[in-house]
Amino acid sequence: MIKVYPAESRHSFDLGWLKGSHSFSFGNYFENDNISFGPMRVLNDDTISPKRGFGAHPHSDMEILSIVLAGDLRHEDSLGNVMVTKFGGVQRMSAGTGVVHTEHNPSETEDVTLLQLWFEPEQKGLVPSYEATSFDPDALSGQLLPIASCNAVENSVAKLHQDMTVYLSKLNVGTKVTFKQKPGRRVLLFVIEGRLKVVDESEACKLLSKRDSARIVNETLLRLEGEQGEDETFFMLIDLP
């Protein structure tokens, strides 16, 4: 089953310094039937104005992944980490028994746009940790590139303490990739740019546009195609329990 969530179904807001869209219940946007998708709890699509950001605040028992789409994101935490990340960079924080951090846009002129994803870890009480990894943007073309996973690769695939993998991909018009969904697993698709055709094994087709997402269960083989009318489709696929 492929359930499509159009971009406009998200909870969007504009605080001036922060423009965001929340795919799941978060803060004052609360819907009982939109709390989670498996261990996934948060998918926030945020744009932060120059020299603004989130002040010091704590997290615990959550795997937090920040994927920078444009601009610079500065992270600082109580573990002593300070890092600025741009497109091609990923920040992963395993909050465990607690960490305080800030997230800021250090630029004088440019917005930063990021996706922030939260996942429940396999177990609580982990030792808090942080890492910044990077991927080669050119390697996104025509394949599902893992950027964060339980099967980490030092410096390139961030370590998630959950049985899951986050992929990014870019597809030119007419190019396709396939993904085998294992029994009992979930897949979340999120289109960052362009349009994506999602075809299941019965050849039923769904079309996702920019910032649309789909939550997929009980499928076997997914075929993902860059859709005509767009130069390139940029999307995220998350395989999770």
Add this chain to the structure above:
Amino acid sequence: MSRLLIKHAVGGRTFIDSDTNQQIQFELKTHDNGKLLITVYLTMEMEQEINELLRWKQELNVFIFDKLHDGRLQKTWYYTGDGEPQYNVAERVLRIESSREIRYLPSNYLE
């Protein structure tokens, strides 16, 4: 005077705030096992807030805010993930155990 604040850790919905409801009293005691016990006395009906808090009792951000002598705000955050808050309906008393805390000055970070 210290301020007790209990929020949902996912997104920050506030469940209890001793600043906005000054009838709320609280105290901290350290157990023999080293864990801290935070006891919150609710002197008025807060059924809706408590029900919502208990629903998310595994995902709480528990803070105490203090104003330092120099005017700076100090926040103490308590980890509650290895215990389960208990609420005594008859007494209107909420008990929360914490095994770890982080004390920080927000002004030491970018705000």
